[in-house]
Amino acid sequence: MPRPSPKTNSGPSAISVVGCTVSFSGQRVVSDVSFSIPSGSVAAIIGPNGSGKTTLVKAILGLVPMDSGQVRIFDHPIADAHPMIGYVPQHLDFDRRFPITVAEFMELARHRHLEREKIDEMIDEVGLPDSTLKKQLGQLSGGQLQRVLIAQAILNNPDLLVLDEPASGIDIVGEKAFYDIIRHLNREHDTTVLMVSHELSVVSKLVDTVVCLNHKMICFGPPKKLLTVKGIGRIFGDQTQTFEHDLIQSLGHVHVHDSAHSHAADHDDIVKKRPVTKKKKR
C-alpha cells in the first residue's frame, strides 16, 4: 500500500476526532468525544480506570467500530492512514512459549523497502543490546518486551505513534528511560505521539496536550492549565487520592490550586503510601 502524505493542505492536525461514540452491548463507553491533536506534538489521554481510554484509542485506530463520529489521521480516513501509524498495545497477549525470536518478530512489521539493518538500528534506539534480537520473545522481561514493541512500532518511521499505557509492567528506572525514548522520538524524528497514561508527573512534563476522559471528554488543553488539584478532582473523582503523589511530584511544573500546598505538607505520608496507591492504579 503506498504511504499517503502526512502533510496536507488542510492544516497541521495529526489526529482529528469528531463526535466519537462507541458502545458495547448497548452500554455507551465513549460518548461524543471531539478533539484535535496538532502534528508534531505529544498528547496524552488520561482518566480513571474504566473511563474508556483504551476504547477511544482503539476507535481512533479503527480497531473497534464507532456508533457515530469521524476520525481523520493527517486528514486521511483511518483505513488509508495505517502506513503512517506505529502502535504499541497495552498488552501483547500471546503464547509466551511460541518459538519466535525478537528479530523474527521485528521482521513481521518491516516494510519490504526498508533494509534489514533498520531492525538493528531501532533495537539500539530503544536502548536494548544487539543480543536481544536472538532471544525468544517470550523470554523477555516486561520492560524489554515494551521496548521491543516500541522498536517495532517505530521501525517504519511512522508519522504518528500511538501507545496504550506504554509504561505498564516497567519498573520506575525503566519508566524514566522509556519516556526519554518518547521524548527523543518526538524531538528528533518529529513523530506525533498519542498515549494513554496514568503517570501524571510524566504527563505534566512530557505532554503538550491532555485529553481528560471519563466516558465523555471532561477537559482538553495543556497540562499546566488542567492538572491542578481541582482539575484532577474533576477528572478522577473518587480515585483522586491515587494520583496525589504524581501531582505533588510535578508541582514545580504545574500551576497548582492553593489547596495543593496543604497536600504538599503531607508529601512524606503520601510517599510512604505510594506502594499501595501504585498497586491500586495498575
Next chain:
Amino acid sequence: MQLLLEMLQFPFMQRALIAGAMLALLLSILGIFVTVRRMAFFGDGIAHASLAGIAIAILVGVSPLPVALAWAAAVALAVWWLERSTRLSSDTLIGILFTASMALGVVLMSFTRGYQPELVSFLFGSILSVRSIDLTYILAIGAVILTWLLLSFRHLTYMSLSEDQAIVSGIPVRLQTVILYVALALATVLGVKILGIILVSALLILPPAASRLLSSNFRGHVVMSVVMSELMVLLGLAVSCLYDLPSGATIILTGTAIFLLTALAGRLKR
C-alpha cells in the same frame, strides 16, 4: 523393505503416498497457526461436522468428498460469522455446530440401508479409499491453499501473535481470518480420507507440538514441523502396509511415538 518396494508398484499405494505427503505438508503448516491461535478444537470439530455432508452425499448418491468439503467450508464460515455477531467463543460455537452437524449426519445415515463402506472409510480413514478423483481434489485444493500460505505467511504469523498490531499495520485481518478458517476446514476434510474423521485433527496438532519442543526460532519451528509431519505420515503408512494395520490409527501412533521421543530429546537438551 522388499515388500514395501513391491507395495509401491500398486497404484493405490502410489496415490496414498502422494496424498499423504501433500496432506502432511498442508496440515503441519496450518497446524502452526492452529496451535498459536489456541484453536486446537477447530480441526476436530470440523472433521466431525463433515459427517453430515458425507451422509447427504451418500443419501443423494453422489461422491461424498466434494459435498463434505462444501459442508465443512459452510460450517467454518458459520463459526467465523457467529464469533463476530455473538459473545460466544470459537470453542463454544464449534462445540455447538460440530455436535449439531454430527447429530444430523447420524440421523441422515439412519435412512440408508445396509453396510456403508464409504462411511466406514471416512470414519476411520483408509489408504485404499484414495481414488484418482480424490487425489485430484487433494492436489488441486492443496496447491491453492499452499500458494495462499506462501503469499500470506508473514501476515498470518503477525495476526496470530498480535491481531490489533496487524490491523494497524494495514493487514486485511478480517479477510485473512475467513480464508484461514475455510482453508483449515478444507484441508481437514481432505485429511479425513487417510486418517478418518476421528483422528485427522492429530495431524494438525502433533507435528507443531513436537517441533515446538525442540525449536528456538520460528523458521526452525516451521521446517521441523513439516519434517516431523512427513515422517509421521510416510512412516505410519509404511508400518500400516507392512503389518496390515489401519492406516489412520498407525499414522497417529507413529506421530505419538515421534512426539514422545522429541519430548525426551527436549528434556535432554535442557
